[in-house]
Amino acid sequence: MRVSPELLYISMRLYFDCVSARTERGLNPLKEWNVYSVTVEDNPQIIVTSGKHEIRYAVNGSDMNPLEAFYATLAGCAAVYAKKACKELGVSAAGIHIESRPFAGPRGPLTLHKFKTEVSFPEGFSDEQRARVLDSIAHCAVKEIVSAGAEVEFAVIETQGAAAVAT
Secondary structure (H helix, E strand, C coil), X not given: CCCCHHHHHHXXXXXXXXXXXXXXXXXXXCCCCCCCECCCCCCCEEEEEECCEEEEEECCCCCCCXXXXXXXXXXXXXXXXXXXXXXXXCCCCCCCEEEEEEEEECCEEEEEEEEEEEEECCCCCCHHXXXXXXXXXXXXXXXXXXXXXCCCCCCCCCCCCCCCCCC
16 A cells, blocks of 8 residues: 555654653553543443543434534544644634535445535635645544545454453
């Protein structure tokens, strides 16, 4: 498999950003990534925990469901990359508005065919600054992983006891 220089650059940039973030939080940057865990309860809430963080989902519409959260992750990634580009340009990201919309594929609502991201800028952004921010958003790491169709091996196994962790 050939990897484009742009994708390699983005991957390396994301890796170093993650290593820096882990180091700043006092974590070993070379250790495995966090384990995400859920204990299923008899209510509509689903709470996924990872270290110091938790994400809430629901199956009754009171919070996003995991598929909605996946789409929200793409929108959130666009915002992260907009902020990074603005920081590199030395301009404030305040007022940038991002709207993202998924479009289902021909196989139905659980297939993603297109993901449209619309960006509007506040006054004061030059054409060059807008172009740099849009280019950065176009290369968000989550979008790149989805676009590349990463080969991921999923394993579902039963473990002994609630505290056991699959590796």
